Amino acid sequence: MKKLIFSVVLAFAASFSSHAATDGIAWDKAPDRLNDLGALQNGAKLFVNYCLNCHSASYMRFNRLSDIGLTEQQIKDNLLFTTDKVGETMRVTMDPKQAKEWFGGNPPDLTLIARSRSGPGGSGVDYIYTYLRTYYRDDTKPTGWNNLAFPNAGMPHVLWELQGQRSPVFEEIQSHGNPVQVLKGWTQVTPGKLSSAQYDSDVADLVNYMQWMSDPTQGTRVRVGVWVMLYLLVFFFIAWRLNAAYWKDIR
Amino acid sequence: MSDTTVDTDKRTWLIATGCAGAVGGAAVAVPFISAFSPSERAKAAGAAVEVDITAIKPGQKLTVEWRGKPVWIVRRTPEQLESLKKVEGQLADPESKRNPAELTPDYARNQARSIKPEFFVGVGICSHLGCSPSDKFQMGPQTSLPDDWQGGFFCPCHGSTFDMAGRVYKNKPAPDNLEVPPHMYLSDTRLLIGEDKKA
Amino acid sequence: MAEFKDISPDAPVADKALNWVDNRFPLSKLFKEHMSEYYAPKNFNFFYFFGVLSMLVLVIQIVTGVFLVMHYKPDADSAFASVEYIMRDVPWGWLIRYMHSTGASAFFVVVYLHMFRGLIYGSYRKPRELVWLFGCAIFLALMGEAFMGYLLPWGQMSYWGAQVIVNLFSAIPLIGPDLALLIRGDYVVGDATLNRFFSFHVIAVPLVLLGLVVAHIIALHEVGSNNPDGVEIKAQKDANGIPLDGIPFHPYYSVHDLMGIMGFLLVFCAIIFFAPEFGGYFLEYNNFIPADPLKTPLHIAPVWYFTPYYSMLRAITGEMMYALVLCVLAAGYLISTRANTNLSKAVIIGGAAALVVSMLAIDAKFWGVVVMGGAVVILFFLPWLDHCEVKSIRYRPDWHKYLYVIFVINFFVLGYLGIQPPSAIGERVSQLGSLYYFGFFLLMPWWSRLGQTKPVPDRVNFTAH
Numbered sequence: 001m002k003k004l005i006f007s008v009v010l011a012f013a014a015s016f017s018s019h020a021a022t023d024g025i026a027w028d029k030a031p032d033r034l035n036d037l038g039a040l041q042n043g044a045k046l047f048v049n050y051c052l053n054c055h056s057a058s059y060m061r062f063n064r065l066s067d068i069g070l071t072e073q074q075i076k077d078n079l080l081f082t083t084d085k086v087g088e089t090m091r092v093t094m095d096p097k098q099a100k101e102w103f104g105g106n107p108p109d110l111t112l113i114a115r116s117r118s119g120p121g122g123s124g125v126d127y128i129y130t131y132l133r134t135y136y137r138d139d140t141k142p143t144g145w146n147n148l149a150f151p152n153a154g155m156p157h158v159l160w161e162l163q164g165q166r167s168p169v170f171e172e173i174q175s176h177g178n179p180v181q182v183l184k185g186w187t188q189v190t191p192g193k194l195s196s197a198q199y200d201s202d203v204a205d206l207v208n209y210m211q212w213m214s215d216p217t218q219g220t221r222v223r224v225g226v227w228v229m230l231y232l233l234v235f236f237f238i239a240w241r242l243n244a245a246y247w248k249d250i251r
Numbered sequence: 252m253s254d255t256t257v258d259t260d261k262r263t264w265l266i267a268t269g270c271a272g273a274v275g276g277a278a279v280a281v282p283f284i285s286a287f288s289p290s291e292r293a294k295a296a297g298a299a300v301e302v303d304i305t306a307i308k309p310g311q312k313l314t315v316e317w318r319g320k321p322v323w324i325v326r327r328t329p330e331q332l333e334s335l336k337k338v339e340g341q342l343a344d345p346e347s348k349r350n351p352a353e354l355t356p357d358y359a360r361n362q363a364r365s366i367k368p369e370f371f372v373g374v375g376i377c378s379h380l381g382c383s384p385s386d387k388f389q390m391g392p393q394t395s396l397p398d399d400w401q402g403g404f405f406c407p408c409h410g411s412t413f414d415m416a417g418r419v420y421k422n423k424p425a426p427d428n429l430e431v432p433p434h435m436y437l438s439d440t441r442l443l444i445g446e447d448k449k450a
Numbered sequence: 451m452a453e454f455k456d457i458s459p460d461a462p463v464a465d466k467a468l469n470w471v472d473n474r475f476p477l478s479k480l481f482k483e484h485m486s487e488y489y490a491p492k493n494f495n496f497f498y499f500f501g502v503l504s505m506l507v508l509v510i511q512i513v514t515g516v517f518l519v520m521h522y523k524p525d526a527d528s529a530f531a532s533v534e535y536i537m538r539d540v541p542w543g544w545l546i547r548y549m550h551s552t553g554a555s556a557f558f559v560v561v562y563l564h565m566f567r568g569l570i571y572g573s574y575r576k577p578r579e580l581v582w583l584f585g586c587a588i589f590l591a592l593m594g595e596a597f598m599g600y601l602l603p604w605g606q607m608s609y610w611g612a613q614v615i616v617n618l619f620s621a622i623p624l625i626g627p628d629l630a631l632l633i634r635g636d637y638v639v640g641d642a643t644l645n646r647f648f649s650f651h652v653i654a655v656p657l658v659l660l661g662l663v664v665a666h667i668i669a670l671h672e673v674g675s676n677n678p679d680g681v682e683i684k685a686q687k688d689a690n691g692i693p694l695d696g697i698p699f700h701p702y703y704s705v706h707d708l709m710g711i712m713g714f715l716l717v718f719c720a721i722i723f724f725a726p727e728f729g730g731y732f733l734e735y736n737n738f739i740p741a742d743p744l745k746t747p748l749h750i751a752p753v754w755y756f757t758p759y760y761s762m763l764r765a766i767t768g769e770m771m772y773a774l775v776l777c778v779l780a781a782g783y784l785i786s787t788r789a790n791t792n793l794s795k796a797v798i799i800g801g802a803a804a805l806v807v808s809m810l811a812i813d814a815k816f817w818g819v820v821v822m823g824g825a826v827v828i829l830f831f832l833p834w835l836d837h838c839e840v841k842s843i844r845y846r847p848d849w850h851k852y853l854y855v856i857f858v859i860n861f862f863v864l865g866y867l868g869i870q871p872p873s874a875i876g877e878r879v880s881q882l883g884s885l886y887y888f889g890f891f892l893l894m895p896w897w898s899r900l901g902q903t904k905p906v907p908d909r910v911n912f913t914a915h
Contacts, residue, residue: 059534061291087295109740111534116738118730214738217537217544224545225723231278232719235271236712242264243709246701247915250492268708282542286517291539 024149025183027122030129033208034218037069043209044068046202048079048090050158051110054099057090059111060213067216068209103143104154114207114214125211132203137165137189148183163199164192299445301437304370312386314375317444321375321383322432324442327368331388331415334401335362338414343421347428354378356447359431364416372434372444373417375404378427382408388415404429481700484671489696490703491677493910497571499710500564506711507557508663512656514550522602524648526641529604530740548726554596555732556718558755561592569832570854572841573676579833581673584666586830591662593756593826595655598647600753601639605737610750612647613639618763621816638743679910680841686908695910749871757868758861759822762887764872765880766818773881774817775806781892821884828891835891838898840906847901853890860886 033039044065047057063086065075076086083091096106117124131149135157138146143156148168157163167189170181192199212218289297297318307313307326314321339345347355347364358366365371375383384404392398396405396412404413409424417429433447457469472478521540523532536543565585568574574582601612616639620630635642674684674693683693697703727733731754736747752760766774782802789795809817840846843854864883867876 059531059538061295061538063295064291064538085295085298087291087298112738115727116735118727118735124735221544221548221723221726225719228719228723229716231271231275232712232716235268235275236709236716238264238267238271239705239709239712242261242268243705244915245261245264246705250697250702250912251914282545283513283517285541286520286543286546288541290521290535290541290543292535 024147024151025130025134027126027130027149028133029122030125030207031204033204034212036208039205040068040209040212041070042202043205043207043212044070044079046206047110047209047213048081052082052090052092053158054092054094054103054107055110056092056094056107057111057213058109060090060216062086062088062090064216067219068212107155110210110213112214114211123211124214125207128210129203129207132159132206133163133200134168135160135163135166136168159199159203160192162192162194162202163196165189297445299443302442302444303440304442305440307370309369310388312388315444317432322444323371323373323375325371325373325415327363327371327415330390331402332363332368334390335414335416338401338403338418338420341420342414342418343423343426344428345418347418349427354428354430356431356433358447362416364418364428364431366434366436370442371416372431372442374430374432376430377406377408377411377425378419378429379406379409379411379423379425382406384411384413387412484667485700485704486698488671488699489683489693490675490699491681491683491693491695491910492697492702493677493679493695493912494675494703494706495678497563497567497678499707499714500560500567502707503560503710503714504557504564505663506714507553507560508659510549510553511557514546514553515652515656517546518550519652524602524645526604526644526741529602529644533603545722548722551733552718552722552726552728554599555728555753555755556721557592558596560714561589562755565589565829566858570843571676571678572680572836572838572843574833575676575680575836575841576833577673578670578676581666581669582833583830584662584669586826588659588662588666589829590826591655591659595651595659596753596755598651598655601644601647602651603737604644604741605734606739606741606745606747607734607737607750609639609741609743610746611752612643614750615752616643618815618819618822621813621819623812623816626816640743676841677910678842679844679907681906681908681910683910695912751869754865754869757866758864759825759868761864761868761880762825762884763818763822764868765877765884766814766821767877767881768814770881771809771814771817773885775809777885778802778805778809821888825884825887828888832891832894835894836898837895838903840903842906845904845906847903849901850898853897856886857890 051057062075062080062083063072065079066072070079072086080086082093090111094107099106114124114128117127119127121127127149131147131153134148135145136148137144140146141152143154145153145157145160147153147155147157165188166186168186169184171184172179173182174180188196194202300315300317300322302313302315302324304313304324304326307324309326309328310331311326313324315324316322347360351360355364363371364373377384384406387393387396387400387405388402390400390402393400395410401414403415404417406412406425411423411425412420413425413429414420417431419425419428432444434442434444435447437443454473455469457466461469468478518536521532521536521543523529533547536547538544540546568582568585597612597615601608616630616633619633620626622629631637633643634640635646674696677683677695681695683695686694688694721728721732727735734753739747751757779802782799786795786798789798838846838850843851860883864880864887867880867883870876
């Protein structure tokens with residue numbers, strides 16, 4: 001009977017399927033570069049140069065960037081834009097009222113964005129990776145830009161110089177008897193400084209940096225965890241033998 | 252309790268469990284005890300402070316905060332530097348021999364207790380019970396001060412007095428000279444308080 | 451000093467010290483009564499680990515909680531930031547935080563399994579009713595503790611979950627809105643709410659929990675533990691008064707529980723170190739966004755351990771009220787036929803009628819709250835609902851076993867539906883599920899008497915290890 005319950009429970013666990021609850025397009029899977037220090041450093045550079053103008057990352061200390069292989073001097077020389085003290089956090093002083101006027105809302109803090117945007121469609125990193133690569137020109141919007149992953153986003157395409165301007169190409173297919181618009185590809189309207197592949201790679205670096213920034217202790221956590229599990233396996237074995245040593249008395 | 256093989260079996264595993272438990276217990280204690288130590292925020296707030304000393308005129312004192320403590324930078328006049336020799340007989344520890352590791356770094360073990368004689372850098376906290384002494388730079392008789400007062404500091408809480416190099420006078424409640432914090436000159440005009448070349 | 455026990459002056463120091471204490475405090479006596487001479491049945495199985503695991507998780511939560519409170523700030527403006535401070539700036543703070551968040555979910559896993567053991571082996575039956583009652587009180591206190599603790603990180607889910615649940619109290623007729631105001635300390639969930647929830651979560655409810663746990667264990671030790679066969683081991687004692695099927699808790703169950711604890715820690719630490727968010731179920735993604743009173747997230751759901759009850763709450767719609775009215779009328783009729791006097795018949799029918807009137811008059815939202823609360827409260831009555839001749843599921847008629855299996859599946863289904871956004875099919879299924887849940891308990895006095903039970907042995911089933 002217990003076996004019956006167990007198998008039913010397992011079947012249920014397996015059936016926790018994902019439901020797409022987002023109102024944008026499906027998310028692409030971002031490449032995993034969390035163990036690539038070079039990629040993370042490039043991502044940090046892009047983040048500080050492009051994002052920190054409007055967005056804060058107020059839980060992220062500049063000197064913590066040494067965890068991804070940068071020296072304090074490198075941080076001070078290349079990345080210390082918003083403050084002069086390397087121990088301070090990445091705070092930005094945009095006035096929320098003005099931000100509301102210009103963008104329709106206060107640019108959210110980005111420290112935890114990669115953790116908070118996870119959902120049934122994928123991880124938060126997947127979302128941001130898709131978001132930064134699906135901007136298109138839309139003159140009906142106040143910023144002149146719209147986005148396929150986050151329709152009617154208030155944020156303009158800050159990376160447009162790198163990606164250039166693009167236009168999505170849709171095709172109509174039949175789904176369950178109804179016509180549905182599906183994204184077929186993109187046309188490049190004006191070129192950017194980077195090729196499509198280079199841009200995608202840079203964005204991958206950036207989102208991986210943001211993933212690291214949202215959970216900077218994850219590397220240590222996994223490393224310590226391996227040792228903890230080994231220790232517990234050994235201790236479990238010892239406890240099991242100790243138990244057997246006593247219980248063989250019981251008839 | 253009669254069969255020795257059963258006994259040794261239990262004993263072996265009890266010892267193994269004990270050792271494993273002790274190791275585990277110590278390992279678990281580490282993160283919890285570490286959580287008591289200063290956080291990154293505290294360390295950032297306690298970071299060294301850079302000061303521009305060009306604006307300080309002779310005879311003036313500038314106060315900056317480092318690790319929550321007031322640090323004085325006094326630009327001493329030639330008379331004030333002269334006075335340091337005159338008062339030595341009245342001081343409890345004129346050569347700063349007491350607690351040198353805590354109070355007087357190597358580069359301050361000289362008569363002026365400073366790197367540059369002109370600039371005295373010291374923590375403005377009385378070594379008695381922690382009040383911040385007041386400036387008494389004017390020489391000559393004043394209330395609560397002796398007639399031959401050569402300039403220095405006076406602590407209002409219990410009356411301790413210090414000279415222009417932060418050295419404590421004899422027979423006062425304060426036992427020690429004022430602390431000279433770790434510091435170094437980044438240039439002629441920039442002083443860094445909180446770090447020195449040794450650190 | 452006439453009642454002091456003497457000890458030889460040549461005895462070892464340790465013995466003399468123990469003697470000194472024993473003359474002033476019943477240390478050795480307590481150890482004997484509750485450990486080395488507490489005789490527990492020898493046939494405990496896997497389900498019997500969960501009591502000590504519950505205690506372990508309680509200790510873990512308290513210790514990690516103490517260290518978190520050193521750095522946490524219970525202020526609406528700084529709470530969220532203080533949690534990130536713990537995660538990033540406090541040395542090893544991230545580990546302490548993950549232990550506490552995983553511990554909260556682990557607590558419910560362990561407690562649900564512990565309660566399930568009680569359910570299937572009849573551990574709530576005479577003479578252990580009080581053990582069960584204290585346990586139900588612990589469960590209620592635990593739910594309150596978890597609910598209040600969840601507000602503290604002050605994320606979007608924290609805020610809006612609290613807002614929704616506190617608003618439920620406002621559905622109570624007459625006193626509701628004032629009660630909700632009193633709980634919140636303000637017109638909406640805010641700083642006042644946060645501070646009082648902090649006080650309750652950190653000191654008030656933990657003290658209550660500790661007291662209830664002590665009472666729970668004392669009550670258990672007074673009557674002795676049950677076992678998977680439901681056999682009363684005290685019925686067969688040897689010449690020394692020791693149950694034939696009993697073994698001293700210490701050392702046999704101390705070492706057994708140590709092994710169980712290590713097994714638990716393997717799973718617990720695997721989650722903490724490799725998947726602390728657990729797919730968004732243990733640390734919800736939305737809670738990494740600071741609380742915004744002006745913006746409700748698209749999808750609010752309570753944390754996974756509350757979802758079965760949340761499902762039942764949502765199932766009580768206007769439509770469902772009609773089905774429930776029919777149930778009340780049917781129950782009123784059936785119970786009145788068993789009544790002996792005309793007076794008691796009249797009282798029962800009258801009561802049922804009054805209840806039906808109030809069910810139709812008061813909003814379904816209120817009855818949803820009643821049902822959700824009732825689903826927990828009904829557990830308290832279990833010792834008096836079960837009229838089966840045998841305690842343990844092992845000796846019950848086979849079809850009883852299927853009822854229990856369906857109960858478990860139903861509980862999981864309700865839980866799953868509680869996580870999903872509302873849907874037409876979901877509503878129907880959770881309505882049926884709620885009816886099954888309540889039917890299982892309320893009809894138990896009847897169905898537990900039916901069927902052919904198997905003969906219960908005098909001695910427990912045990913195979914030597």
